[in-house]
Amino acid sequence: MEGVLHQIVSGIATGGIYASIALALVMIFLATHHINFAQGEMAMFSTYIALTLLQLGLPYWAAFLATLVFSFVMGVILQRILLEPLANAPVLASVGAFLGLLLIFNNVAGWLFSYTLKPFPSPFGVGDPMFGGMFSRHELGSTVVTMAVLLSVWAFFRFTRLGLAMRGAAYNPVSSRLVGVPVGRMLALGWGLAAGIGAIAGMMVAPVVFLDPNMMGGVLLYAFAGALLGGITSPLGAVVGGVMMGVIENLAGAYVVGTELKLTTALVIIVLVLVVKPSGLFGKALASRV
Amino acid sequence: MKRRTVLAGLGSIAAAGVARPASAATVVGVTATEIKIGHTIPYSGNASSYSVGGKSHTAFFKRVNDMGGVGGRKINFISLDDAYNPAKTVEQIRRLVEQDQVALVFNPLGTPTNSAIHKYINQKKVPHLFVATSADKWGDYKNFPWTIGYAPSYRTEAQIYGKYIKAQRPNAKATLIYQNDDFGKDYLHGLQDVYGKDFDKVFVKVVTYESSDATVDSQVVSMKDSGADVMVTACIPKFTAQIIRKSFDIGWKPLHVMSNVSSSIASTITPAGPEKAEGIVTSNFLKDATDPEWKTAPDMIEWRAFMAKYIPDGDTTDGNYVYAYGVASLMLQVLKQCGTDFSRENIMKQASNIKPVSLPLLLPGMQAATTPTDFRPLKQLQLQRWKTNTWERFGAIIGA
Numbered sequence: 001m002e003g004v005l006h007q008i009v010s011g012i013a014t015g016g017i018y019a020s021i022a023l024a025l026v027m028i029f030l031a032t033h034h035i036n037f038a039q040g041e042m043a044m045f046s047t048y049i050a051l052t053l054l055q056l057g058l059p060y061w062a063a064f065l066a067t068l069v070f071s072f073v074m075g076v077i078l079q080r081i082l083l084e085p086l087a088n089a090p091v092l093a094s095v096g097a098f099l100g101l102l103l104i105f106n107n108v109a110g111w112l113f114s115y116t117l118k119p120f121p122s123p124f125g126v127g128d129p130m131f132g133g134m135f136s137r138h139e140l141g142s143t144v145v146t147m148a149v150l151l152s153v154w155a156f157f158r159f160t161r162l163g164l165a166m167r168g169a170a171y172n173p174v175s176s177r178l179v180g181v182p183v184g185r186m187l188a189l190g191w192g193l194a195a196g197i198g199a200i201a202g203m204m205v206a207p208v209v210f211l212d213p214n215m216m217g218g219v220l221l222y223a224f225a226g227a228l229l230g231g232i233t234s235p236l237g238a239v240v241g242g243v244m245m246g247v248i249e250n251l252a253g254a255y256v257v258g259t260e261l262k263l264t265t266a267l268v269i270i271v272l273v274l275v276v277k278p279s280g281l282f283g284k285a286l287a288s289r290v
Numbered sequence: 291m292k293r294r295t296v297l298a299g300l301g302s303i304a305a306a307g308v309a310r311p312a313s314a315a316t317v318v319g320v321t322a323t324e325i326k327i328g329h330t331i332p333y334s335g336n337a338s339s340y341s342v343g344g345k346s347h348t349a350f351f352k353r354v355n356d357m358g359g360v361g362g363r364k365i366n367f368i369s370l371d372d373a374y375n376p377a378k379t380v381e382q383i384r385r386l387v388e389q390d391q392v393a394l395v396f397n398p399l400g401t402p403t404n405s406a407i408h409k410y411i412n413q414k415k416v417p418h419l420f421v422a423t424s425a426d427k428w429g430d431y432k433n434f435p436w437t438i439g440y441a442p443s444y445r446t447e448a449q450i451y452g453k454y455i456k457a458q459r460p461n462a463k464a465t466l467i468y469q470n471d472d473f474g475k476d477y478l479h480g481l482q483d484v485y486g487k488d489f490d491k492v493f494v495k496v497v498t499y500e501s502s503d504a505t506v507d508s509q510v511v512s513m514k515d516s517g518a519d520v521m522v523t524a525c526i527p528k529f530t531a532q533i534i535r536k537s538f539d540i541g542w543k544p545l546h547v548m549s550n551v552s553s554s555i556a557s558t559i560t561p562a563g564p565e566k567a568e569g570i571v572t573s574n575f576l577k578d579a580t581d582p583e584w585k586t587a588p589d590m591i592e593w594r595a596f597m598a599k600y601i602p603d604g605d606t607t608d609g610n611y612v613y614a615y616g617v618a619s620l621m622l623q624v625l626k627q628c629g630t631d632f633s634r635e636n637i638m639k640q641a642s643n644i645k646p647v648s649l650p651l652l653l654p655g656m657q658a659a660t661t662p663t664d665f666r667p668l669k670q671l672q673l674q675r676w677k678t679n680t681w682e683r684f685g686a687i688i689g690a
Contacts, residue, residue, distance in 0.1 A: 002515070003511070003512070003515035006511050006514075006515065006540075007508060007511055007512070010507050010508055010511050011508065013507070014504065014505055014507055014508070017504065017505075018504075114339070115337075115338075115339055116339070116556060116557050117527055117528050117531060117557045117558070117561050118561065119560060119561040119562075119563075134540075136539045208505065208532075209504055209505055209528075209532065210528055210531055210532070210561045212528065217502060218500075218502045218503050218504040219504045221502075222504060249508065250508040250511075253508055253509075254508060254511070254512045259470075259497045259498045259499060259509060260470055260498055260500075262500070262503065262508075263500055263502065263503065
């Protein structure tokens with residue numbers, strides 16, 4: 001019985017990782033109605049920037065903030081120079097651009113920072129494991145950070161005019177433009193914020209899985225499954241979905257299908273959600289008039 | 291069709307008419323002045339950190355040429371980039387065999403890449419010597435008589451670990467985690483070789499992971515819950531580092547025996563935290579260039595002089611240079627054994643008849659040897675244990 005409990009707790013910790021990237025995916029979807037396949041690689045790249053700043057001697061939280069600013073600017077610039085020209089192109093063109101970005105970030109990171117595995121410090125310090133070895137300090141700290149990001153994203157879209165304008169710009173660009181919403185700027189802002197959230201996720205994930213250019217490869221797939229399960233339009237859904245993915249993965253791997261089929265489980269969940277309830281557990285069903 | 295048969299018939303008559311040695315030896319890639327050797331390695335892409343091997347070989351054969359060559363001939367070493375992509379390896383090897391017409395292919399790197407050319411190169415009967423991968427399948431002299439391995443295979447390594455565990459913990463309750471591919475499965479098979487029918491009794495929990503997984507935390511929890519007191523890990527550095535950290539975090543301290551694929555201090559121990567790795571057991575067959583014990587060893591001095599003269603910008607703490615120097619020395623040994631007969635048949639005959647020989651930069655007592663029924667030149671390892679800040683070798687040189 002203790003084993004099951006331990007698997008669940010460990011699954012929540014891993015699920016927190018998926019949830020943080022899933023949040024960035026939801027952010028970009030709410031702001032642009034696209035799924036950015038390069039989200040994970042951008043987060044990985046930001047984490048390398050943070051590591052470089054730390055190695056230059058900056059204190060952790062200063063490096064953390066500087067990385068957020070850098071990532072925000074990187075996201076805005078990418079949207080302006082790469083996706084703006086594709087605004088009216090078919091969706092496949094954007095998908096191509098996202099996959100291209102994924103490869104570019106992966107290779108540039110390898111070229112600049114090498115493929116050697118690097119340790120990344122945790123801001124929550126090292127200490128003895130807590131609750132009888134169930135939770136480490138970092139796992140607890142990063143869960144708190146993910147919750148804080150979730151609250152901010154939710155409050156931003158729920159209570160601010162800017163959040164409303166962004167959702168409008170994504171959902172119906174023509175009408176938004178008619179009522180005076182600067183659609184282009186809103187999309188760029190969405191990219192910036194998503195890149196920032198990704199950077200936070202990267203800095204929380206790296207102490208657990210270690211930093212290398214392929215750090216996000218596996219994470220992104222589970223995050224994607226988590227975001228879909230919770231509902232791609234709901235920040236809360238992303239977090240719940242992400243955590244559920246972590247727990248399901250652990251329990252299925254340990255007791256049901258065996259470790260060989262863990263990844264398959266994630267893919268089966270993606271397919272099941274898309275077939276049975278495409279809006280996910282918490283998402284709104286979107287209908288557009290054609 | 292008929293015409294072709296006739297032509298083929300004429301061809302064989304013509305061939306029979308020409309005076310040829312009785313053995314019908316094939317001499318390709320060798321002239322009175324040079325021997326062509328082909329090689330592939332990733333100079334670009336994910337695995338390009340291995341490219342120092344190609345750099346080292348190029349410099350090594352340049353030195354051979356500077357010292358007068360071998361068998362009265364200079365070596366023309368052609369090293370091509372395959373980016374660790376099997377499709378590209380096939381293309382480059384075909385180019386080497388069909389266009390450049392090399393005498394042999396030496397030390398191409400990687401398990402998936404060599405697997406892709408394994409059949410082709412044997413059909414073409416081109417010596418495929420001392421491949422740079424430790425999978426067990428390169429020693430299959432019956433089905434692939436033109437391919438020969440080099441370093442101790444993963445399976446040999448696992449057998450050595452199995453024997454060590456059996457001796458140290460006769461009543462062990464053990465657990466194994468392996469990467470779900472050729473590399474990981476070699477360890478499973480090696481341990482099964484040692485334990486035989488008892489394997490399932492001793493190994494109370496066997497789990498796997500995919501190299502695309504995000505973490506292996508769940509597997510570590512399962513292994514701890516099995517109540518095992520010995521853990522064997524056949525994982526790449528990233529996951530080994532995670533296992534070391536996670537088992538420390540959950541307060542589990544089994545006897546940890548790990549694949550030497552992960553013995554790199556820089557990519558496994560440092561990320562995990564050296565204090566968490568205390569007591570881990572693994573193995574090695576090469577001298578570590580950073581170990582002060584070898585500072586005055588003659589082979590180390592010779593190698594440092596070589597590096598200083600031929601690769602002055604090379605990082606001497608990079609173990610890939612040490613590995614490359616040893617295997618290139620074995621290649622040179624085979625070429626010397628050939629005398630002046632550089633037919634492909636004779637090259638293969640010499641490569642499979644190496645009397646026990648010590649190679650530079652191998653641990654003292656290690657010897658390379660082959661016979662026509664043994665295509666695994668190195669079969670020995672020495673165990674080592676992580677203590678404070680370094681690997682401490684212990685026990686004798688062990689063969690499987």
